[in-house]
Amino acid sequence: MALLSVDQLNVRFDTSDGVVHAVRGLSFEVNASEVLAIVGESGSGKSQSAFAIMGLLASNGNAxxxxxxxxDELLNKPTDYLNRIRATGxxxxFQDALAALNPYMRIADQMTEVLVYHFGxxxxxxxxxxxxMLDAVRIPDAKNRIRLFPHEFSGGMQQRVMIAMALLCKPALLIxxxxxxxxxxxxxxxxxxxxxxxxxxxxxxxILITHDLGVxxxxxxxxxxxxxxxxVESAPVQTLFDSPGHPYTIGLLNSILRLDTEDNALYAIPGTPPNLLLRQSGCPFVERCEFAIERCHSENPALNEYRLENVTRSRACHVEINS
Amino acid sequence: MTKPLLEVKNLCVDYDIRNEHALPWKSPQTLQAVKEVSFTLGAGETLGIVGESGSGKSTLARAIVQLEKATGSILWGGDTELIGLSRQQMLPFRSQIQFVFQDPFASLNPRLTVGQIIEEPLTVHQPQLSRTQRRERVRSMMHRVSLLPNQINRYPHEFSGGQCQRIGIARALIVEPRLLICDEPVSALDVSIQAQIINLLNSLQKEMGLAMLFIAHDLSVVKHISDRVMVMYLGKVMEMADCSVLYKQPSHPYTQALISAVPLPDPQQERSKKRILLLGDMPSPLSPPSGCVFRTRCQYATTECATRTPQLQSTGNSSEHSVSCHFPAVSLS
Structure with a gap:
């Protein structure tokens, strides 16, 4: 059985401008000791799906x-129930360590609080x-520096503190x-x-959420x-980089600025991501896609699993692509 | 030989830092944000400036347009010294040196429409133009940065980050500057949008014959746009070389570490490559290390590095390649 399985996750936000469908029909599994990377541009819903899993959506969010x-089912469970799984499970x-740490508490108090709460x-x-744990994440002089406040650390050190704090209860899954x-x-x-x-x-x-394909x-x-x-696409890492199967993935891989190529002409995906307030009927990528056919405008492609060269992968696209 | 467009010599920027608990008669500490930086920039050339946060890249750029008080010499067009000019005297040069900022939203006035934002520099620098002439210039500039004509009366919040950056670029270029300083223009943008902006800057540079100072912490971005690259650390220049030379044969241990830290978008290469790790954190700029400022994080450092300050010297394999290190490595294997 998979450690985490997400099935048909939808996240929407009711805003004064209308309903934003931030995540639509997301399904995936994470197995023990596996690393799943979720890649996407800002607004693609990668953070919101993580927040939905952790029960951390904003109050106007609905999953x-x-x-x-x-x-165990986690979605829309009360905080008391979730708190038993948070940190230990x-x-x-988070991205911004300084914003995620409590500025009024010393590191020592923030960290011990977790252990006292969960393990008594x-x-x-x-x-x-x-x-x-601070020693383990290589913070020099941890014994004394644990008495400091978050702002007294550099950005890299703050991120180390966050990681140390997340690892305190030895979770089975780290987002x-x-x-x-x-x-x-x-x-x-x-x-x-x-x-x-x-x-x-x-x-x-x-689960590694990032927009950096190098990472x-x-x-x-x-x-x-x-x-x-x-x-739009899901595949083992080597397969995805070797033979991307979706036009968006192809565009992303082509538009990365690389250190290891000489070519200075840079491919750029035209246009910008769609406005999530307006619900389109067709494929969300259709406006920026160079492979688009008639059908793409009217019908949103489903995520189809297929096998290619003995690798199971899936993509959501109407068009055959030989990359 | 033609005179370079910009010639910077021994530029230093110091800040006086007063500790909040210090007694009033104590003299303030001096933080040297930029130390003895010298370089030249020819017309139409792009110089990339890279370094970690706190290395003084932005301060250097701000000093060139006199937004920071600096000492040394900034020679513009081979004959005008910019340091020491009053605000009034500086005004004509401001239209020749323009700035594009990192944060596309914060650098645009939220209460002005796109048309007003792009037009504003014209009202200051070319007051002789009539209203219709100005509008015409704004329209053609918007077209050049691929903004639609019907967007002229919209406000910045109606645009995405990439489009806001286009507005910022249009505002900078409308006065037809000779030098464009870009301070991390794409680091706040998504990958697919970064490529669009880089391509736009590249093509505008060719069309207008612009010189550019391109500041970024991302070495792959700089590689795609620069002719020459300058690597800074704690306010000092560590290495300067032609773009092709720097990435193939980085000579300074800091440059090597920076290059090896950039993740490659290829699973096999990324997992097999050798990475040079830096030791510890960047030291406080208030008390930089003696001798070579990089020595506390350098794996090759010796006692000589602590006592003698290395000077920026030519490596010998090319006159354009200079490095500030006692033991410059020959090449990165």
Whole structure:
């Protein structure tokens, strides 16, 4: 049985401008010790699906469908119920560490709180474990620096604190929402290596949410590409990079600025993502797609599973593409 | 030989930092944000500036347009010294040097329409133009950055990030500057939109013969747009070279580390490549290390690096390639 299985997840927001369908019909599974990367542009619904799984949607958000963690239904369950699974079962690392940490609490208090709440440890034990965890994520002089406030750390160190805090209860699944987007490349490399290392050692699964295909290439097993709230393609990482099957994935891969090519002519996907307030009938990518046919304008393609060269993958597109 | 468009010599920017708990008679500490930076930029050329946050890239750009107080020399067009000019004296040069900022939303006035935003520099710099002439210029500029004519009366919040950046570029280019300074123009944008903006900047540069200073922390972005690249660390220039040379043969350990840290969008290559890790964090710019500023994070550092400050010197394999290191590596294997 999969560790996490999401089935037909829909997320919508009621706003003063109308209903925004942020996530539509999202289904996927995460197995034990697997890394699933969710890729997409801003507004593609990658963060909102993570928030829906964790029960963290904004008050005007509404999620339907099913999210099962080890067989337990999580969606729309009361906070008390979710709190037993948060941190111990599923933990989350947020993009903006400074905003996610409480600015009024010392790191020590924020970290021990987690252990005291979930495991009923004494303050002294909790502090010792927190310091050990900060050591593990390579924060120098953890014993003294745990007394500091979040703003006294650099961006990379704040992200390390967040990761340490997420790992405190040894979760089975870590959701990392753009963990390195706000950081410098050198720090990004360190943080991603650190995450990969602890993940291996703790045998933890991870959902890695990012827009950086370089990070995806280095650190994931399976990739799911989201566009306008829908999955357009899903495949094992090597397959996706070798033979992308959806026009959007092809466009994304072609438009990445790469260090390892000489070519200076850069492909750009024309246009911009659709407005999610307006519900289209056809494929959400149709306006920007160079392969589009008549049918794409009227009918939204379903996500179809298929096998190619002994690899099971899926894509949502009406057009045959030989890449 | 023609004179370079911009010649910067020994540019330094210092900030006085007062500790909030310091006693009133204590003299403030000096933070050197930019230290002795020198470079030249020819007409139509693009110089990329890279470095981590806090390396002084933005301060350098702001100093060139006199938004920060600087010492040293900034020679414009081979004969005009910009440092020390009053606001009034600086005005004619402002239309020749324009700026595109990082945050596409914050850099546009939310209460002005797109037309007014793009038109505003004309009212300041070319007051002789009539209203209709100005409108005509705005329309043709909007067309060049691929904004639709019917968008002229809309407000910035109605646009996406990429479109706002196009508005910012149109505003900068409407006065037909000779130098465009882009401070992280694409780092806030999505991948597919980044490519659009880079292509737009590249084609506008060719059309208008613009020189560009292109600041970014992303080395792959800089590679696609620059002729030469300057790598900065803690306010100092670590390495400067032609774009093709720098990425093939980075000589400074910091450049090597930066390049090796960029994730490659290819699973096999990315997992097999050797990565040079930097030790620790960037030191506080208030108390930079003695000698070479990079030595605290450098794996090759010796005692010599702590005592003697390396100067920016030519590597010998090309006159355009200079590096500030006692032990410049020959090439990255």
């Amino acid at each position: 339907t469908g099913s999210v099962q963690f080890k067989g 599923i933990a989350m690392v 440890l004494s303050q002294r034990e909790a502090l010792a474990q927190s310091i050990a 990392a929402d753009e963990p390195t987007t706000a950081l410098d490349v050198t720090v990004q490399a360190e943080i991603m290596d650190l995450l990969a290392e602890v993940r291996r050692e703790m045998n933890m699964s991870m 995806v290439a280095g650190y994931s097993d399976t990739v799911m590409v989201l566009y306008a709230g829908q999955v």
